[in-house]
Amino acid sequence: MMTSNEYIKKALQSLKNSPLKTTKQRVDIIKILFSEGNNHFTVEDVHNKIEKLGLNISLATVYNCLNQLTENGIVKSVKTSCNKIYFDTNTTSHHHFFCKNSSTLIDIESKNIKISKLPKIPNGKKLDSIEIVVNLTE
Amino acid sequence: MMTSNEYIKKALQSLKNSPLKTTKQRVDIIKILFSEGNNHFTVEDVHNKIEKLGLNISLATVYNCLNQLTENGIVKSVKTSCNKIYFDTNTTSHHHFFCKNSSTLIDIESKNIKISKLPKIPNGKKLDSIEIVVNLTE
DNA sequence: TACTAAATTAGAATAATTCTAATTTACGAT
């Protein structure tokens, strides 16, 4: 089990290894994202934390930053049956519980879910990924 | 295998059995939706067909109608990794291929996919539904 | 035929996200 500081350090190292420049805004956002280990955030969530911390980062930068962290494999984006994009600090292949009442995502590790039968992929296409969402209610 | 006319008749009958009034607009939209048997439509798709047919149905009505058909179990809504809602004439429990290049949905019948292992549902919540999307590329 | 709740409509409003174009910054080269 990694500590939150280890998560942050690892993500900051990935940022350094990426073609992205290490800006104050990106470092602050990474610290927010990874400070609780694996987690799921909307842009709104991140922007709220930024305001609470008294940091001044514009909404456009939050969008830019999260999209570029996604493009560079530092976070992952998850679409749910609600209309916002979630950003996921867990970049491994995994699945989710989604609670419709509280709009929260909970990780399901790949090893804890198993698909034992799949239809054949339509001609001319190839498999990209499988996303399983287990919707919950309270 | 049902003919498209049979699909349309069945859906119009469901409309009659629902608390919704049978209006010209709803009948036209149902004919568009079910004219090719099982299919998936965005609001834009339906509105384009309406314009092509020279029908005059406002966009607000297309939204109202599709939402009410969904609420009354005549169609089903599907969220994908693209940002539009898809409406599905197949109201049975089933899953989907989603081609990211062409933004098209293809049904996967429940019997052709099998989950043999699921983690336990978090305390205090109950299972609502499982949605599997098999993302494809071309 | 008349009544009334429901449906339709055009356009305004909203929500999430992306774009624009001006300013600022990171960082490699001097």
Next chain:
DNA sequence: ATCGTAAATTAGAATTATTCTAATTTAGTA
């Protein structure tokens, strides 16, 4: 250390999908 430049940030406008509003029309019933 300073400079030059491509990249990043920013505020605000624009866009996209969808919902809301409130006036008008219609379906189905009495």
